[in-house]
Every structure is written in structure tokens, then in C-alpha cells.
Amino acid sequence: MPGPAHVAESLWGLLADGSLLASVAVSMRRVCEGYAVSVLVGVPLGILIARSKALEDTVGSLVAGLQALPSICWLPLALLWFGLNDTAILFVVVMGSLVSVTISVQDGVHNLSPGYVRAARTMGVRGLALVHHVLLPASLPSVLTGIKLGWAYAWRALMAGELLFVSVGLGHLLMTGRELGDMAQVLAVMVVIAAIGIFTDRVVFGNLESYVRDRYGLGRA
Amino acid sequence: MSGGVKLEIESVSKQFATAGCTVDALRDVSLQVAEGEFLILVGLSGCGKSTLLNIVAGLDQADSGRVKISGRPVSGPGRDRAMVFQDGALFPWLTAAQNVEFALRQRGLGAGQCRLRAREYLDLVHLGDFADAHVHQLSGGMRQRVAIARALALEPEVLLMDEPFSALDAQTREELYVELQRIWLEAKATILFVTHNTREAVTLGDRVVLLRRPNGRPSVQGEFPITILRPREIDDTDVAEMAKRIAIAMRDGRDLAELERDHEDPPKTRRLLRGDNPGLGRSIGG
Ligand SMILES: Nc1ncnc2c1ncn2[C@@H]1O[C@H](COP(=O)(O)OP(=O)(O)O)[C@@H](O)[C@H]1O
Ligand SMILES: [Mg+2]
Numbered sequence: 001m002p003g004p005a006h007v008a009e010s011l012w013g014l015l016a017d018g019s020l021l022a023s024v025a026v027s028m029r030r031v032c033e034g035y036a037v038s039v040l041v042g043v044p045l046g047i048l049i050a051r052s053k054a055l056e057d058t059v060g061s062l063v064a065g066l067q068a069l070p071s072i073c074w075l076p077l078a079l080l081w082f083g084l085n086d087t088a089i090l091f092v093v094v095m096g097s098l099v100s101v102t103i104s105v106q107d108g109v110h111n112l113s114p115g116y117v118r119a120a121r122t123m124g125v126r127g128l129a130l131v132h133h134v135l136l137p138a139s140l141p142s143v144l145t146g147i148k149l150g151w152a153y154a155w156r157a158l159m160a161g162e163l164l165f166v167s168v169g170l171g172h173l174l175m176t177g178r179e180l181g182d183m184a185q186v187l188a189v190m191v192v193i194a195a196i197g198i199f200t201d202r203v204v205f206g207n208l209e210s211y212v213r214d215r216y217g218l219g220r221a
Numbered sequence: 222m223s224g225g226v227k228l229e230i231e232s233v234s235k236q237f238a239t240a241g242c243t244v245d246a247l248r249d250v251s252l253q254v255a256e257g258e259f260l261i262l263v264g265l266s267g268c269g270k271s272t273l274l275n276i277v278a279g280l281d282q283a284d285s286g287r288v289k290i291s292g293r294p295v296s297g298p299g300r301d302r303a304m305v306f307q308d309g310a311l312f313p314w315l316t317a318a319q320n321v322e323f324a325l326r327q328r329g330l331g332a333g334q335c336r337l338r339a340r341e342y343l344d345l346v347h348l349g350d351f352a353d354a355h356v357h358q359l360s361g362g363m364r365q366r367v368a369i370a371r372a373l374a375l376e377p378e379v380l381l382m383d384e385p386f387s388a389l390d391a392q393t394r395e396e397l398y399v400e401l402q403r404i405w406l407e408a409k410a411t412i413l414f415v416t417h418n419t420r421e422a423v424t425l426g427d428r429v430v431l432l433r434r435p436n437g438r439p440s441v442q443g444e445f446p447i448t449i450l451r452p453r454e455i456d457d458t459d460v461a462e463m464a465k466r467i468a469i470a471m472r473d474g475r476d477l478a479e480l481e482r483d484h485e486d487p488p489k490t491r492r493l494l495r496g497d498n499p500g501l502g503r504s505i506g507g
Contacts, residue, residue: 115306115308115310116312118280118304118310119304119310121279121298122278122280122299122300122302122304123323123324124300124327124375125327137312138312138314140314215355216313216314217355217357
């Protein structure tokens, strides 16, 4: 087992020859693209499912069923559909996070106290304005939880995909380390993957959440 | 204080179906609220007060009968009938001023105009200094003031209030009784106010309408014009006396209802406790 000094040295080497930054850049681009699709589709979809009994019975149960499927199971299908390219990876990332975003948003909107909507309706607010000005902000705390969860799933799905699927990226760099039998490199890349996960979870989403909690006057969970 | 008829409730009835059986929530309620009148609906919990208010607000639909506002029949909610809820239902993602602006925007006012008018409405409820406070930074009483400001900002034809003070402590409540009377006069509002508290009813109302659980009879049990000089306070002797009369009528209404229910299902425990029917006690024991 290589010591911390060894791992740090390997990390420095990966930084120096540019391969680490290149891999991080590719992985971040992929995860951001897939994640953006998940949020842009999942948030409206979750709201729609929560507000319509018909959609809940159809799309809602389908989504709930898909939740049981680990995202990496989509890879073979994606490879058949899209071939060995980035679109296949993107597809796996979207399938990994879309479901969890949709379900948490749906839950959040469903469990919203009806008071806000009733108050808005007595003020004559209806339709899209009701969604935009009331439903969305009212469910923001749970939407945030949902999209945070979605990010974690997207990141995991991407790493799984990159491990199995040869092309540039952090997961690929990890596999290269294994093929070279370079345990220090494997550990160095693992440290980077964990650091990115912790950074987004704590710094990006953590700050966003505490801002919303303050603003809404919710106790710190 | 009275002009033409602002709000007309014409033989409204409503039933709820729960687990197979239907509950009579309202039966044949007819009421008129004059322009500028402060009308109170009082009755025990479960007598259908909220149901009636929701029907007037358009949040719920009557099984039969109809509601007219300035002669127009209502269908669905609209900002001609603003509602103040028990918990205020303010939007926590907005400040006090923004909550009021939200209502003003529904009237189609521009951003600058909204800000200006919001300030005026907050001043009206004496909360001008808290315009930029977030909802959770306000006390319960302040929140209800903002909720009242928000409702008035819609310039509604009728202001509906469903037990708006019942979650507040006694002292805050007493302050708000005085405040609401002042606001009502200043804003020349027409108010339909629901409470189960007879003293609150007499303190605030021009007229108090007593509701009861229907049990086959019309919901409206009686009506009490209140002529005590304003501003009234809850511990005025005149208020207390009138409230007592209403409370007695309310209890009689309940006893009647209970008698009818006793017919099907005698409240055995109560009789046993009073010990005035030992025969029944034995029959239960055996
Ligand atoms: N949504 C509902 N479904 C079934 N029953 C209801 C519903 N709303 C009210 N009720 C019943 O109707 C009656 C009147 O309720 P409500 O109007 O809330 O009374 P109040 O406001 O006077 O306490 C009660 O018996 C209550 O249980
Ligand atoms: Mg009620």
C-alpha cells in the first residue's frame, strides 16, 4: 500500500503532465451536461406528476419503477443506441439523476401545505403563474434537496460509465492506473474524485441550502 | 355604516361524503352582508363556518344555492373576495413588503407603483418599519397584520377572515381587536369574519350570526345585532353580557343537536357519571 507521500507525488505527476486537469475537465463537462438535462426535465416533470392524478398513475409509477434500476444498467442499451461515444455516457448520467430529481421534486410538491396555493388562488393567481410564482418557490427547499441528490447520482453514474467505457475522463484515468499496476495513481485519482464530490456537496449545495433555509426561516436540519 | 347589499348567500347547502356516510356541513344558509358591514359568523367547531367561508371564497363549491357579490354570481376564486387564513398563509420566500406587492401585482400595478402602495398598506396596519423583514422574523401578531395588509391590497369587495386570531396569545389578540376595528373603518371594508369565540364576535361585529351543526335543520340558528358603541374591547361589561347571551343560545343549539343524536346513540358514560340512571348502568355492566 503506497503511503500519503507516494500518493501526493503521483498526484503532482498527473497535474504536471496535464492529464489530471484534462480528465477533470472532460468529466465535469459530461456531468454538467447530463445534470442540466436532468434538472431541466426532472423539475417540471416532478411538478406535473405531483399536480395531476392522471400523470401520477402513469408516468409517476413508471418513474418510481425505474428508481429500482441502478443507472449503470442503462449502459449496454445506450451503447447499442448511440454507439461508443459521449452521447451514451450522457444518457447514463441522465438516467441516473433524472429519476431521483423527479421523485424528490414530486414528493416536495405533493407534501406542500395547501395553504400557499389556496391563498394564491384567492388572490386570483392561476395556471402557469401559480406554478411559477407560488408552487416553485414554495417547494424550493425540497427541490433543492432533490437536485442535490440528483447531482450525487449523476456523479456516480458518470464514474461508473467512465470506468467501463474507454475514453478520456477521471474514471478512465483510474482504470489506466490499474492497468499500469500503479496503485499510487489509483489512490490519487480516487482522492480527486472524492474531493470534487465533497466540494460540490458541501460548498455549492451546502451554501445554497443554508441560504434558502435562512430565507424561509426553516430550522437547520 | 350600511349601504347596498354587497354579498348575498342564497340557500347554500353542502354535504361531505366520508367513508360511505354523508355529513351535513351546511344546510340552507341565506345571509346578506351590507356594504361596509362587519358581519360575524359564530358557532361551535364543526358547525360549517370554514366550509361557508370557503364557498364564498370560491375555494369550495356548494351542492345547492348560490353566492352573489354586488349582484354577480360567483364561480371560483377571485380577488374581489380576499381571505385572511388562520395561519396567515404568507409566502415565506418573500419579505413583508413583497407579500403585499404580490397582491398588488395581481391587480396589474407596475413595479414602482407596487412598492409605493405596499408601503401604504403596511403603514395602515402599523408595520411600515418591518417592510423588509422576512416572514419568519415577524411575530404571529405581525404576520396576521401583514396578511390583513395583503388582503386589503387586493381592494376586495369583501374581506373574508377565518379565525384569523385564534392562534395568537390573548394579549396580541386584544391589540388586534382594536386594530381591526380601526382598519375596518379606515379602509371602509366589508368584512365576513368567522370565529368560535362569542366575546370576539361581539367585540368586532355589527351583527353576529349564530350557526349550528345542521342535523336536518337550517344551519343559521339566530342573529344578534350588536349596537354597543365602538371602539369595543373584549372585557367591556356590555360585550361580556351580550357574548353570554349568544353563548347560551349556542349551548342550547348544541343540546338540541345532542338530544337528537342521543335518540340513536345514548351517551351512556355521561349518564353513568351523573349517576341518575342506575338501571342503565346495570344493563351495561351485565
Ligand atoms: N374536506 C372535508 N371532507 C369531509 N368532511 C369535511 C371536510 N371539510 C369539513 N368537513 C366536515 O364538515 C363539517 C364542518 O366543517 P368546518 O366547516 O370545518 O367547521 P368549522 O369551521 O365550523 O369548525 C365538519 O363536520 C367537518 O368534519
Ligand atoms: Mg374552521
